[in-house]
Every structure is written in C-alpha cells, then in structure tokens.
Amino acid sequence: MGSKVLYIDMDNVLVDFPSGIARIPPEVVVDYDDRLDDVPGIFSLMEPLPGAVASFEVL
8 A cells, every 4th residue: 555645724724824915015916816825925924823833743
C-alpha cells in the first residue's frame, strides 16, 4: 500500500482568510475581484488561527 495523502482546507480552517485580504494592495483586490484565493502568495499573508499550527503538527 502506498503513502496516504491528507488534504486540509486552509482558508478559515488553518488561517484567517480576511487577515490576508487586509494585506493585499487595493488595486490587486480590484484585479482579482471574486477570486481572491488566486492572488499569488495570498496564503503567506494570512495569520494562523489559534491552535491551528499545533493541531496540524499533531496530524
């Protein structure tokens, strides 16, 4: 049997999505309108939710 893969949703599960949006320049927000999760590097701008990192490490 091969390795198992576990997929974990990140936005509002591991990280606070609105905290990343707040760090995007306004002109980029306009360019990406309804697809903000496609902004390059968006997840690196988000703050982790309380306990998220510790929970992920347990997995």
